[in-house]
Amino acid sequence: MNDNGTIVFIGVMVLAVGTYLIRYAGFYLAHQISFQEKHKQLMSDAACVLLFTLAVFNTLFDEDHFSGMSKLIGVLVAIIIAWKNGSLVLVILSAVGTTAVLRLIGIK
Protein backbone atom coordinates (compact mmCIF):
# COMPACT_ATOMS: atom_id res chain seq x y z
CA MET A 1 0.00 0.00 0.00
CA ASN A 2 2.86 2.33 0.85
CA ASP A 3 4.51 1.70 -2.49
CA ASN A 4 1.21 2.16 -4.21
CA GLY A 5 0.73 5.43 -2.35
CA THR A 6 4.03 6.77 -3.63
CA ILE A 7 3.10 6.00 -7.22
CA VAL A 8 -0.29 7.68 -6.85
CA PHE A 9 1.44 10.69 -5.31
CA ILE A 10 3.76 10.88 -8.30
CA GLY A 11 0.71 10.64 -10.58
CA VAL A 12 -0.99 13.54 -8.79
CA MET A 13 2.16 15.63 -9.02
CA VAL A 14 2.60 14.88 -12.74
CA LEU A 15 -0.99 16.00 -13.34
CA ALA A 16 -0.58 19.12 -11.17
CA VAL A 17 2.72 20.24 -12.67
CA GLY A 18 1.62 19.40 -16.21
CA THR A 19 -1.60 21.36 -15.79
CA TYR A 20 0.23 24.32 -14.29
CA LEU A 21 2.75 24.41 -17.13
CA ILE A 22 -0.08 24.40 -19.68
CA ARG A 23 -1.75 27.30 -17.86
CA TYR A 24 1.48 29.23 -17.62
CA ALA A 25 2.64 28.50 -21.17
CA GLY A 26 -0.27 30.32 -22.80
CA PHE A 27 0.13 33.29 -20.49
CA TYR A 28 3.90 33.40 -21.06
CA LEU A 29 3.60 33.16 -24.85
CA ALA A 30 1.10 35.98 -24.99
CA HIS A 31 3.49 38.28 -23.15
CA GLN A 32 6.47 37.30 -25.30
CA ILE A 33 4.83 38.18 -28.56
CA SER A 34 3.25 41.55 -29.11
CA PHE A 35 0.06 40.95 -30.97
CA GLN A 36 -1.65 43.18 -33.45
CA GLU A 37 -5.23 44.26 -32.82
CA LYS A 38 -6.73 41.61 -35.10
CA HIS A 39 -4.75 38.93 -33.34
CA LYS A 40 -6.06 40.07 -29.99
CA GLN A 41 -9.54 39.42 -31.34
CA LEU A 42 -8.31 35.97 -32.35
CA MET A 43 -7.01 35.29 -28.83
CA SER A 44 -10.25 36.21 -27.12
CA ASP A 45 -12.17 34.27 -29.76
CA ALA A 46 -10.05 31.21 -28.99
CA ALA A 47 -11.27 31.13 -25.40
CA CYS A 48 -14.80 32.03 -26.47
CA VAL A 49 -15.02 29.20 -29.00
CA LEU A 50 -13.58 26.73 -26.47
CA LEU A 51 -15.99 27.77 -23.74
CA PHE A 52 -18.96 27.69 -26.11
CA THR A 53 -17.98 24.18 -27.16
CA LEU A 54 -17.57 23.17 -23.51
CA ALA A 55 -21.03 24.56 -22.77
CA VAL A 56 -22.53 22.51 -25.61
CA PHE A 57 -20.70 19.38 -24.43
CA ASN A 58 -21.76 19.90 -20.82
CA THR A 59 -25.36 20.39 -21.88
CA LEU A 60 -25.46 17.20 -23.94
CA PHE A 61 -23.21 14.86 -21.98
CA ASP A 62 -22.43 13.65 -18.47
CA GLU A 63 -19.03 12.02 -18.64
CA ASP A 64 -19.44 10.12 -21.93
CA HIS A 65 -23.17 9.50 -22.20
CA PHE A 66 -26.17 11.63 -23.15
CA SER A 67 -27.17 13.63 -20.09
CA GLY A 68 -30.92 13.39 -20.65
CA MET A 69 -33.82 15.69 -21.49
CA SER A 70 -34.07 17.27 -18.03
CA LYS A 71 -30.71 19.03 -18.20
CA LEU A 72 -31.21 19.88 -21.86
CA ILE A 73 -34.52 21.61 -21.13
CA GLY A 74 -33.12 23.24 -17.97
CA VAL A 75 -30.25 24.79 -19.93
CA LEU A 76 -32.59 25.89 -22.75
CA VAL A 77 -34.83 27.69 -20.24
CA ALA A 78 -31.74 29.38 -18.81
CA ILE A 79 -30.61 30.45 -22.28
CA ILE A 80 -33.99 32.05 -22.97
CA ILE A 81 -33.82 33.91 -19.66
CA ALA A 82 -30.30 35.10 -20.43
CA TRP A 83 -31.45 36.20 -23.88
CA LYS A 84 -34.28 38.21 -22.28
CA ASN A 85 -31.59 39.95 -20.19
CA GLY A 86 -32.43 38.14 -16.97
CA SER A 87 -29.79 38.44 -14.24
CA LEU A 88 -27.03 35.84 -14.01
CA VAL A 89 -28.39 34.65 -10.66
CA LEU A 90 -31.79 34.06 -12.28
CA VAL A 91 -30.08 32.20 -15.13
CA ILE A 92 -28.33 29.82 -12.72
CA LEU A 93 -31.38 29.26 -10.53
CA SER A 94 -33.68 28.65 -13.49
CA ALA A 95 -31.33 26.05 -14.96
CA VAL A 96 -30.93 24.19 -11.67
CA GLY A 97 -34.61 24.58 -10.71
CA THR A 98 -36.06 23.45 -14.04
CA THR A 99 -33.74 20.44 -14.21
CA ALA A 100 -34.51 19.45 -10.61
CA VAL A 101 -38.29 19.72 -11.09
CA LEU A 102 -38.14 17.67 -14.31
CA ARG A 103 -36.12 14.97 -12.56
CA LEU A 104 -38.52 15.04 -9.62
CA ILE A 105 -41.47 14.26 -11.89
CA GLY A 106 -39.53 11.43 -13.45
CA ILE A 107 -38.03 12.88 -16.62
CA LYS A 108 -34.45 11.74 -16.79
Add this chain to the structure above:
Amino acid sequence: MPIAHSSLIKAIMLISIAIGIVGISLGSVAASFGLPIWIPVLLSVSVLAGAAEFTFIGMVASGAHPVFAACTGILINLRHLPFGLSVAEFIQNNRLKFLACHIMNDESVMFGLSQSDLALKAKAYWFCGICVAIFWPLGVTLGYVLGRYIPDIYAFGINAAFPAILFALIMPMLKNKITRRRAFIGAGLSLASIPFLATGLPVLVSMLSLIVGRKSK
Protein backbone atom coordinates in the same frame (compact mmCIF):
# COMPACT_ATOMS: atom_id res chain seq x y z
CA MET B 1 -23.68 43.95 -21.71
CA PRO B 2 -22.34 45.75 -18.64
CA ILE B 3 -23.25 43.82 -15.53
CA ALA B 4 -23.75 45.66 -12.26
CA HIS B 5 -21.09 44.99 -9.66
CA SER B 6 -23.24 43.42 -6.99
CA SER B 7 -25.08 41.10 -9.36
CA LEU B 8 -21.72 39.97 -10.72
CA ILE B 9 -20.51 39.14 -7.21
CA LYS B 10 -23.76 37.28 -6.47
CA ALA B 11 -23.46 35.25 -9.65
CA ILE B 12 -19.84 34.35 -8.92
CA MET B 13 -20.75 33.29 -5.36
CA LEU B 14 -23.61 31.16 -6.64
CA ILE B 15 -21.42 29.46 -9.23
CA SER B 16 -18.76 28.87 -6.60
CA ILE B 17 -21.34 27.15 -4.38
CA ALA B 18 -22.42 25.00 -7.33
CA ILE B 19 -18.75 24.13 -7.89
CA GLY B 20 -18.42 23.27 -4.20
CA ILE B 21 -21.37 20.88 -4.56
CA VAL B 22 -19.77 19.21 -7.57
CA GLY B 23 -16.65 18.99 -5.37
CA ILE B 24 -18.74 17.15 -2.76
CA SER B 25 -19.65 14.58 -5.38
CA LEU B 26 -15.98 14.13 -6.33
CA GLY B 27 -15.05 13.64 -2.67
CA SER B 28 -17.82 11.11 -2.11
CA VAL B 29 -16.88 9.24 -5.29
CA ALA B 30 -13.27 8.99 -4.04
CA ALA B 31 -14.52 7.76 -0.66
CA SER B 32 -16.76 5.16 -2.29
CA PHE B 33 -13.73 3.83 -4.21
CA GLY B 34 -11.93 3.45 -0.88
CA LEU B 35 -9.12 5.84 -1.82
CA PRO B 36 -7.30 7.56 1.07
CA ILE B 37 -8.47 11.13 1.72
CA TRP B 38 -5.19 12.81 0.74
CA ILE B 39 -5.63 11.83 -2.92
CA PRO B 40 -8.81 13.85 -3.68
CA VAL B 41 -7.78 16.70 -1.38
CA LEU B 42 -4.27 17.05 -2.83
CA LEU B 43 -5.74 16.84 -6.34
CA SER B 44 -8.30 19.53 -5.63
CA VAL B 45 -5.69 21.97 -4.29
CA SER B 46 -2.84 21.28 -6.71
CA VAL B 47 -4.68 20.60 -9.98
CA LEU B 48 -7.80 22.71 -9.51
CA ALA B 49 -9.51 21.43 -12.67
CA GLY B 50 -12.61 19.34 -12.05
CA ALA B 51 -12.97 17.22 -15.17
CA ALA B 52 -9.33 16.05 -15.06
CA GLU B 53 -9.65 15.17 -11.37
CA PHE B 54 -12.79 13.08 -11.92
CA THR B 55 -10.99 11.25 -14.71
CA PHE B 56 -7.84 10.72 -12.65
CA ILE B 57 -9.72 9.32 -9.67
CA GLY B 58 -11.92 7.14 -11.84
CA MET B 59 -8.93 5.69 -13.68
CA VAL B 60 -6.78 5.14 -10.58
CA ALA B 61 -9.69 3.48 -8.78
CA SER B 62 -10.23 1.13 -11.69
CA GLY B 63 -6.58 0.06 -11.63
CA ALA B 64 -4.95 2.24 -14.30
CA HIS B 65 -1.36 3.33 -13.69
CA PRO B 66 -1.43 6.74 -11.93
CA VAL B 67 1.04 8.27 -14.38
CA PHE B 68 -1.11 7.13 -17.29
CA ALA B 69 -4.15 8.60 -15.52
CA ALA B 70 -2.19 11.83 -15.07
CA CYS B 71 -1.38 11.97 -18.79
CA THR B 72 -5.06 11.57 -19.64
CA GLY B 73 -5.82 14.40 -17.22
CA ILE B 74 -3.18 16.58 -18.86
CA LEU B 75 -4.80 15.93 -22.24
CA ILE B 76 -8.12 17.14 -20.84
CA ASN B 77 -6.41 20.23 -19.43
CA LEU B 78 -4.78 21.23 -22.72
CA ARG B 79 -7.62 23.70 -23.23
CA HIS B 80 -5.95 25.92 -20.63
CA LEU B 81 -3.31 26.84 -23.20
CA PRO B 82 -5.60 29.09 -25.26
CA PHE B 83 -7.11 30.29 -21.97
CA GLY B 84 -3.69 31.58 -20.95
CA LEU B 85 -3.33 33.42 -24.24
CA SER B 86 -6.67 35.19 -23.72
CA VAL B 87 -6.22 35.96 -20.04
CA ALA B 88 -2.86 37.65 -20.67
CA GLU B 89 -4.80 40.61 -22.08
CA PHE B 90 -6.04 41.68 -18.64
CA ILE B 91 -3.73 39.95 -16.13
CA GLN B 92 -0.61 41.95 -15.30
CA ASN B 93 2.79 40.46 -16.00
CA ASN B 94 4.03 40.76 -12.40
CA ARG B 95 4.70 38.32 -9.57
CA LEU B 96 1.03 37.68 -8.96
CA LYS B 97 0.86 36.08 -12.41
CA PHE B 98 2.08 32.79 -10.92
CA LEU B 99 -0.98 32.66 -8.70
CA ALA B 100 -3.19 34.03 -11.48
CA CYS B 101 -2.20 31.10 -13.69
CA HIS B 102 -3.03 28.55 -11.01
CA ILE B 103 -6.59 29.85 -10.57
CA MET B 104 -7.21 29.75 -14.33
CA ASN B 105 -10.30 27.64 -14.99
CA ASP B 106 -13.39 27.61 -17.18
CA GLU B 107 -15.37 29.83 -14.83
CA SER B 108 -12.74 32.44 -13.97
CA VAL B 109 -11.75 32.84 -17.64
CA MET B 110 -15.39 33.18 -18.65
CA PHE B 111 -16.29 35.74 -15.98
CA GLY B 112 -13.14 37.67 -16.82
CA LEU B 113 -13.70 37.75 -20.57
CA SER B 114 -17.36 38.74 -20.21
CA GLN B 115 -16.58 42.08 -18.56
CA SER B 116 -16.46 45.35 -20.46
CA ASP B 117 -13.12 46.93 -19.48
CA LEU B 118 -9.70 45.61 -18.53
CA ALA B 119 -9.85 46.54 -14.83
CA LEU B 120 -13.24 44.88 -14.40
CA LYS B 121 -12.06 41.82 -16.33
CA ALA B 122 -9.13 41.40 -13.96
CA LYS B 123 -11.35 41.86 -10.90
CA ALA B 124 -13.93 39.32 -12.07
CA TYR B 125 -11.18 36.85 -12.97
CA TRP B 126 -9.43 37.14 -9.62
CA PHE B 127 -12.60 37.04 -7.56
CA CYS B 128 -14.04 34.03 -9.36
CA GLY B 129 -10.68 32.25 -9.44
CA ILE B 130 -10.09 32.68 -5.71
CA CYS B 131 -13.66 31.67 -4.82
CA VAL B 132 -13.31 28.48 -6.87
CA ALA B 133 -9.89 27.78 -5.35
CA ILE B 134 -11.55 27.90 -1.91
CA PHE B 135 -14.91 26.23 -2.56
CA TRP B 136 -13.61 23.35 -4.70
CA PRO B 137 -11.20 21.80 -2.14
CA LEU B 138 -13.72 22.56 0.62
CA GLY B 139 -16.43 20.68 -1.25
CA VAL B 140 -14.13 17.76 -2.06
CA THR B 141 -13.06 17.40 1.58
CA LEU B 142 -16.63 17.66 2.85
CA GLY B 143 -17.79 15.13 0.28
CA TYR B 144 -15.13 12.64 1.33
CA VAL B 145 -15.96 13.01 5.03
CA LEU B 146 -19.71 12.69 4.49
CA GLY B 147 -19.05 9.87 2.05
CA ARG B 148 -21.94 7.63 1.32
CA TYR B 149 -24.44 9.63 3.37
CA ILE B 150 -24.73 12.05 0.48
CA PRO B 151 -27.77 11.62 -1.72
CA ASP B 152 -27.27 11.73 -5.47
CA ILE B 153 -26.56 15.43 -5.97
CA TYR B 154 -27.44 15.25 -9.62
CA ALA B 155 -31.06 14.74 -8.64
CA PHE B 156 -31.02 18.44 -7.73
CA GLY B 157 -30.01 19.59 -11.18
CA ILE B 158 -26.75 21.18 -10.03
CA ASN B 159 -24.93 20.01 -13.14
CA ALA B 160 -27.14 22.26 -15.28
CA ALA B 161 -25.66 25.36 -13.64
CA PHE B 162 -22.30 25.19 -15.39
CA PRO B 163 -23.42 25.09 -19.04
CA ALA B 164 -26.18 27.62 -18.28
CA ILE B 165 -23.82 30.27 -16.92
CA LEU B 166 -21.34 29.65 -19.74
CA PHE B 167 -24.03 30.26 -22.35
CA ALA B 168 -25.27 33.36 -20.53
CA LEU B 169 -21.78 34.87 -20.32
CA ILE B 170 -20.84 34.00 -23.90
CA MET B 171 -24.07 35.33 -25.40
CA PRO B 172 -23.03 39.02 -25.61
CA MET B 173 -19.78 38.02 -27.32
CA LEU B 174 -21.72 36.14 -29.97
CA LYS B 175 -23.14 39.42 -31.23
CA ASN B 176 -19.88 39.72 -33.13
CA LYS B 177 -20.55 37.96 -36.42
CA ILE B 178 -17.10 36.41 -36.79
CA THR B 179 -17.02 35.19 -33.20
CA ARG B 180 -20.48 33.68 -33.62
CA ARG B 181 -19.55 31.86 -36.80
CA ARG B 182 -16.38 30.52 -35.21
CA ALA B 183 -18.24 29.35 -32.11
CA PHE B 184 -20.94 27.49 -34.08
CA ILE B 185 -18.53 25.89 -36.54
CA GLY B 186 -16.10 25.02 -33.74
CA ALA B 187 -18.76 23.31 -31.62
CA GLY B 188 -20.02 21.46 -34.68
CA LEU B 189 -16.56 20.20 -35.59
CA SER B 190 -15.96 19.09 -32.01
CA LEU B 191 -19.24 17.17 -31.82
CA ALA B 192 -18.46 15.48 -35.14
CA SER B 193 -15.03 14.40 -33.89
CA ILE B 194 -16.28 12.63 -30.74
CA PRO B 195 -16.35 9.11 -32.23
CA PHE B 196 -12.77 9.41 -33.47
CA LEU B 197 -10.84 10.96 -30.59
CA ALA B 198 -9.92 10.19 -26.97
CA THR B 199 -11.55 12.03 -24.05
CA GLY B 200 -10.52 15.67 -23.82
CA LEU B 201 -9.46 16.06 -27.43
CA PRO B 202 -12.81 16.70 -29.20
CA VAL B 203 -13.18 20.06 -27.40
CA LEU B 204 -9.83 21.16 -28.83
CA VAL B 205 -10.98 20.43 -32.40
CA SER B 206 -13.14 23.55 -32.12
CA MET B 207 -9.95 25.62 -32.46
CA LEU B 208 -9.88 24.77 -36.17
CA SER B 209 -12.78 27.17 -36.65
CA LEU B 210 -10.49 30.13 -35.87
CA ILE B 211 -9.08 29.79 -39.37
CA VAL B 212 -12.53 30.41 -40.83
CA GLY B 213 -13.04 33.92 -39.53
CA ARG B 214 -9.55 35.05 -40.45
CA LYS B 215 -10.01 34.16 -44.08
CA SER B 216 -13.29 35.96 -44.48
CA LYS B 217 -11.93 39.22 -43.14
